[in-house]
Amino acid sequence: GPPHGIQVERDKLNKYGRPLLGCTIKPKLGLSAKNYGRAVYECLRGGLDFTKDDENVNSQPFMRWRDRFLFCAEAIYKAQAETGEIRGHYLNATAGTCEEMIRRAVFARELGVPIVVHHYLTGGFTANTILAHYCRDNGLILHIHRA
Template identity: 60%
Template sequence: FWLGGDFIKNDENINSQPFMHWRDRFLYVMDAVNKASAATGEVKGHYLNVTAGTMEEMYRRADFAKELGSVIVSYVVDLVIGYTAIQSMAEWCRANYPDMIMHYHRAGHG
């Protein structure tokens, strides 16, 4: 999958679409992350996009990412979630996964 880079991400609009479900994508990508980490002996990561229609679903997706061994999650602000959701996700991640990197990506400002 990759050996030279440390972190990669999908386009922020890739979330869970009929032709590409988030859970399947998380499993596929984390398999590649783990293989690259094993081959290089380095920490590798993929910005798993946990953006969803409700906070509860975002929490479930972040839990699943952590269970798979992910060291980073991301979520898209502006187009999908508002300021309160941004703060809620930040507080939840800090409380539940203080060792995980949380990246929030703004979209729609091009």
């Protein structure tokens, strides 16, 4: 995130001397949490360093955020075990209230996922600052997206 720069992200992923390779999962809407996690796994197992939730991926009836976080964490750890390399997924912590946003960041941290994403135009600048402080104080990297 901004307080750290790219070096901390490289350190967390143990990737140096080359570009980081990642993607946003598509289709961004319509997959169940389990199938979304499967797509994350296939991307990470296929060689990407990280995947990312798109701005529309939040907590829809067909894919609730907590279920998605669990399946994505499972995908990360499975891909890491099979490849021997550190992988990541940027979990979308953007929410309708600051309290809910922090709940999501706390859950991501509890799962051991090192990076969360916040869409600051959707979530708001104050929410972004609150999340940035939480991430800084709790060892999470914050990826800020303009959506």
